[in-house]
Amino acid sequence: MGNLDNTLKSSIKDEIDDISEYTKTKAEPDTITTTGDGTSHSIKAETERSLDSEFKIENPKLSVQSLKAWFSGKLALKGINLDVKENCVTALIGPSGCGKTTLLRCINRMHDLTPNATADGKIILDNINIYDKQTDPVLIKRRMGMVFQKPNKKRLTVIIVTHNMQQAARVSDYTAFMYLGELIEFGPTDQIFKYPKKELTERYISGKFG
Amino acid sequence: MVRLLDLGLTKVNSIIFDMASLAENTVSKAITSYMDDDTSTKKQIFESSAKLRFLQDEVSELCIELIARFQPVATDLRSIKSCMELSYVFSRFGRYAYDIITVLEILGPLELCDKSTVMRMSKLVLELMGLGISALRLRDNSILAKIYEMEEMVDVLYRKSMRESSQIVIANNYSDIRCNISTALILKYLERISDHACYIADSVNYIETGMASPRR
Known part of the structure; x- marks a missing residue:
């Protein structure tokens, strides 16, 4: 005292x-x-909300599981796990080269089109693994188009990639922060921008690097 | 990397620390004046209170400008929100100090009154303020539990003193009534100051962890 x-x-x-x-x-x-x-x-x-607990999306529209991606043998995505909620906007943020666009390209199977690019892991869209050998990539792209490009406006599920923090904060419901091929933090956008759990996320969204 | 936002945050924090020192000194001066039955400090206390009110507005303006221009997030955003709340807290300290000296002016002289209850509580409250301000300066949330514990003590003392005070009013004794009224009022101001000192602790916790505290 x-x-x-x-x-x-x-x-x-x-x-x-x-x-x-x-x-x-x-x-x-x-x-x-x-x-x-x-x-x-x-x-x-x-x-006393727990800041340590992992954030989970119930019944995701799309689920990325242990996804790894390589360009000419170089590991670009280091085992990404990310769930995307239906009818919501999910923003992928992070500095250049962190793997945002690669992840997006994997999700719509455009990664396959790049020479010497390979991927491993699962991406489940409506209970279908889009990387299953029996799955037709053309059909997947068409379905992705339905989800991402020609949606019924009341049933819009969007993933955006942006370097603009204000845009991510303004338009998205959930935000995923990536760095050097890893998913560092994922959660509701307001939580990520007000109370980020990870120091790295805090420094990036505050403009201290990137 | 120095950001433009950092310059603004440094300025706001500097004003907040100036307010903290001024508020602490003003409350301390008001209590000493009450103890010494000295109303000569009233003008000075009023001016300090007015300055704290002015600085509160300045902090609010600066904070709004920082939000509008730099769209701060995370710790920066929480700091700005807390600075706005802290400036209000310090402004209230000034106001309560002014209220204390006003009681002395209106009801005094009170030199024959038993001031031991007020002085005992004021000791606790001044230390509580000091701890809160210290936690803020050091961004140290390890002493918050101690602050909350002391605030509970102040509350208990307040309730106890009020009960006792109400039992010793002697009918038609003008002097005792003045003593009781002044004691009751000043105890109430001290109790409010201790609540506000806890808001400082709440703000430190919020800045550091993002955890909001329940309102008192």
Whole structure:
């Protein structure tokens, strides 16, 4: 208790012990509150949200799993895992050369078209692995076109690649930050831009490098 | 890499630290004046309070400008939001200091009053303010628990003192009524100051971790 006089400190503590019921009743409203619409929620749960837990998308429209990609034997994507939520905009951000465009090209199977380019892993679109040998790449591209280019506006699932942080922050629902071929952080856009978990993400979106 | 935003953040932080020092000194002066029954400091305390209010507006303007021009994110954004809140906190400290000296002016002289309750609580509150400001300067959230614990102590003391104070009012005793009213008012201001000192701790925590604290 710093410089506080010890006698004063102990006498106050004694008084607190004597009238602990006051502190008890005071503490209760701090943990639970009721919102205007009558729903209750725990402030404690809200404020103690875990910053370490991995963010998960339930029932993703598209799921990238352990994806690796090479150009002439050089590893460009180092095992990407990313889920894309249906009817939402997901932004891929990161400095030049981090693998954003390669990832996007893998997703629509344009990566196959590049000489000496190879890929390994799974990309599941509506429960179909688009890299399955039995899957027709032409059909996949057509389906991607349906999803990405000619959507019913009410059912729009978009992945954008951008260097413009303000654009990503403005238009996307989810943001994935990539660096040197790895997915560093993924989450809801507001969380990524307000409370990034990783120091690298923080430095990149704050314009400290890139 | 130095960013233009950094220059603005440095300026805002500099004003915030100036406000912190001024607010701490102003509250301390008001308490000393009450203890010494000295109203001669009223003008000085009023001017400090007015300056804190002015600086609060300046911080708000600067913060809005930084948001508009640089679209800050992450820690930068949280710092800016916190600076706006902190400037309000320090402005309130000035206001409570002014309220304390005003009580003395209106109800004083209070030299015959028992001031021990107020002085005991003010010791705690001044240390609480100092800890909050220190946590802010050092961006040290390791002492936040201590700050919250002390704030609880202030609350307990406040409730206890108010109960006791209400039991010793002697009918038709003008002097005691003045003493009780002044004690009650100043205790309330001190209790509010301690709450605001916790907001400093909340801001430090928010800047460092992104965790919001429940309102008091």
